[in-house]
Amino acid sequence: MNIRFEHLLGQLERGAIDRRTFIVRAIALGVTGSAVASALSRVGRASAQDESAASIGNPEIPHVEGTEKGVIKIYSSWPSTGSMEGIGVDALEAARLAFADFGNMAGGFAIEYVPLDSGIAANNGGWDPGVESANANQAIADPDAMVYMGTYNSGAAKISIPIMNEAGMAMISFANTYTGLTKEFPGNEAGEPEQYYPTGERNYSRVIAADDIQGALGAQWAVETKGVESAYILDDQSLYGHGVAQVFNDTLLEMGVEVLGFEGYDPRAPDYQALMTKIADAGPDLVYVGATVENNPSKVLLDMRSLMPADEVVFLGPDGLFTQAFIDGAGEAAEGAFLTFAGLPPGELAGPGADFNARMTEILGHTPDAYSTYSYDSAVAVIQAIDQVGEKDRAKILDALMATKDFTSLVGKTWSFTETGDIDNPSMSVNEIVPNDEGELTITFVEAIGS
Amino acid sequence: MEFNGTLFAQYLILGVTNGALIALIALGYTLVYGIVELINFAHGEVFMMGAFLSLSAVSAFGLVSGAGWAQIALVSLVAMLAAMLFSGALNWSIDRVVYRRLRSAPRLAPLIAAIGISFILQGIGIYWKGSTTILPPNLIPTDIRSVNILTDWLGLETRIRFRALDLAVILLTVPLLIALSWLVYRTRTGKAMRAVAQDRGAAALMGIDVNRTIATAFLVGGILAGAAGFIVAYYTNTARFQMGFRYGLFAFTAAVLGGIGNLNGAVLGGLIIGLVWSMSDGFLQTYIPWWGAQWTPLIIFGVLVLVMVFKPTGLLGEAVPEKV
Structure with a gap:
């Protein structure tokens, strides 16, 4: 019966039936009053979603709906079990929410989100070099994969950035803060950051301030x-x-x-x-x-x-x-x-950030982890890059993503990517x-x- | 650099306390190795399971805050006994279900099985208490934890911190070590253990139930690990499914260092490792400015390598020289 109710709810959200017909049919289905109430609150949320989605990112980039051009897959890789469950699952749900806010569509393609876990139990859920490398290779081997989201740990990014770089695929992180991944810095190890970019072209960006x-x-x-x-x-x-x-x-x-x-x-x-x-x-x-x-x-x-x-x-x-x-x-x-x-906690956010906080709290059953706002931002940046390109072309999407500018984030700051893929207006x-x-x-x- | 006696004494206290705990776990390795020549890699996890059970036992009591010394001591005793029984039974069952079947298999088979069991137990640990560092349920209030015997009880003017907690660790550990010695060297069961260790076939011919004797060794080793589990959980005030890994590795090193199969050697090895640990974490920097805590595992395992190369039988040699 739940399935039928979901179906009915889907009809309502799509506008195939009006609210009254929905209630009548729902009651006919034997749904209790509380279920109807919760369904109505979800309908109310749908309109709030639009408001939130519209105000995040660069408002000048129009969202291209439709799925007639096929499927684009977005991979992500970060640990989400064990001690990393709190951060990882929340970030994953935030990315999922961002894609859903755009109808799981971009540039005329259906967007399929493929989250991978890079953690292992023996490391308390923390990332493992072998798993990270396998995840990255899985992503580049998939012809439908256009962007690799991640990683959480900077050490893991060291492994996957060069893999993505040689495959010409864009990578965007919501959490890597190690400076040497992108910038020249006195504390860097020898050869950083050039060693991560064997082709000499930059393909990696991050929506959070570096260390x-x-x-x-x-x-x-x-x-x-x-x-x-x-x-x-x-x-x-x-x-x-x-x-x-x-x-x-x-x-x-x-x-x-x-x-x-x-x-x-x-x-x-x-x-x-x-x-x-x-x-x-x-x-x-x-x-x-x-x-x-x-x-x-x-x-x-x-x-x-x-x-x-x-x-x-x-x-x-x-x-x-x-x-x-x-x-x-x-x-x-x-x-x-x-x-x-390197940012603001979700509870401190106003406007779209507060709305995001409320919706995530409902999805997760608890206040979202602070990183999840950045995960949402990074997913929106990906959607907008695909919207601009409108083609299944790794190189073009890479260029569009690296050129992201005037992007309004959930924390309310507007930033652009610099040449190194760092944000030019960080919050702390x-x-x-x-x-x-x-x-x-x-x-x-x-x-x-x-x- | 001027020698700082106060600090040195402090590192000694910490080293001996941690060393006693390592010794307690090392005895389990060495006891089993002495008899079946199996390095029971699951031993660290048996210790971890004991720690977890003691936490559950304390929770079950639901100790109210403001409990007095007597109540704390009683609950501690019950929780420790529960952990000892549980770990003992667990180690015994592992032998009964797995190792006994592999008794006549090539040596590598039980060794690999032991590693497998250690992973299984870690998995159970994650399922049981989660994978993050957990704080044990409140048993010893902070004001009692931090009682310093030297200043609070004896009224001495010193910066050395020797807490009732440190004393409790020694008071709980030493009787266990003595009890084990007594068991192995003064009882019929102990005699049977030593006989099986020397020559399993001959012991069987003399009417000793070999399987039962080996099972007893596993049981006793597990009991010690359970006790250590409880003590470590409340001494360090933290528990984690991985706690058996590092303690297990240190204990194994201690057992090899002292001479694997040798009970006194395990205790000596445990104390040495405890002291090396605290000196490397703390004291060495006084003389070597670039020294830091990141080198501690290196120096401990470095000591192991040196001993293996120059004196493969360990510091006290093997108790059973007949074994080649």
Whole structure:
């Protein structure tokens, strides 16, 4: 019966039957009043969708409907199980929602979204190089595939960008923040970023600010707002964690702040008390931990707080810790920890962003993860690139996507891609983990920083 | 660099405490290896399952906040016993269902089976408690966790932190180590174990039930792992389905370091690894400025390689030199 009801609902949404006929038939189907009410609320949402979809992206690019030209597949690859479930599933649903908002059509093609998972259980759901490489190769081998969305982890992007580059396929990320993927930067490894682009042409873009901005603004905030005079810096030895920590370190040194130590921690070690004893003895004002959530940062914080209480030593972390799983692992020790995020949390958004937040909350049953807004943005950019080209041609779609300009994002900023594929008008915020009205610890927006 | 005695003492305390826990797990490896010459790679996961069960046991009690020492001690004891029974039974069943069937198979077969079981148990762990780092249910309140024996009880003026928690780990671990020694060297069952370890065929001819003796070794190893699971979960105040992997690897290294098959060697190896760990994480930087915690796994496994190359029998040699 549910199927028949869905069918009826579909008729209503398409306008094949009017609302009254719908209600009569629905009652005839034996649907209870509450189901009708929920259906009506979904109809109400359909109009809100249009409003949201219309205002995101570049409004001057007309949306081309119809599916007569065939099918274009959009692949995505990021981890969405285990410790990455909270971030990954939300991002995936956000991309799905974006495609649905455009009717799953673009440039006269039907859009088929193919989300792939790059995580493995043995890595706590985190990404695996073998899986990422297999995903990328699967995408380029599919003649219908035009764009590769992803990755979440910068280390994974290192693997798939060159694969996409040689295949001439566009790649767009909602979450990679490692600077060396696109830009020349003092903290880069040798050969970056050119080594990722063997053909010499750029094919990779990202809708989120890179770590040179996140690390630098985070360091400035720590010094200017928190009055930090000395710091100890740790990282999880991942490409992302070390990269953002390096920028943080360099910025502090430039500002004349004493860095008492800068080292990696073993993400699989079960105990960090000896390490924290050493750090407490050094006596920093702030401990910075460049890490992602699957690399045990909760335990690092737990052991830090047993020796250095929140009112004495500031904890600051980058957006890799910007997720509920980080709080769940640390419990009450998480209170008072500060996190920078290359963007704004969904709860702080107005207009289309607030509408997105409400719709995602309904789909997921919880507030969407902060990255999901960027996943939505990236999917809209893909749709608009295909709308402009109107052909199933990887090279042309690549050019159109890389040339994205005057794009209004869900967070309300309007940006264009630079030559390196970075956004020219980034947003950044500082957030604190504090108890909400129910007394549960949550990530709470403190202030926007930077431009 | 000036020698800082306070800090050194602090690293010693942390090293010995963590080392005692590693020793407890290492005994399980070494006990089983001594008798069936099988490196039971699933042992770390048996330890993890014990930790998980103890968390569930504590949740089942639903300890109210503000509980006194007596209540905490009682619940701890029950949770630890539950974890010991569970892990013991689990290890015993693994032997009964898998390893016993492979007793006469080539050595590689049970080894691969052990790796397979360790993956299965990790999968069960994820299903049971999820895959993220979890905080154990509240058992020991923060103010009790942080009681420092030296300053709070003895009234000493020192920056050394020796918590009641550290003492509790030692107080729980040492009796278990002694009990194991007693079992192996002072009882008929222990005698049977040693006999089977020396010569399985001859032991069988003497009327020893070989399968039962081996099963007992698995049971005892599992019981120790269960105890370690509970202690580690509440000592580190964290649990994760992967916790058995790193502790298991350290414990295995400890067992090899001390001389696999040798009980005293496992304890010695555990303590050495605990100390190397805390010194590398903390103390070494005083003298080597570029040293950092990222080198700790390297130095621990480096020690293992050195011992394997220069003294393959381990520090204390094998307890059963007849075995080649």
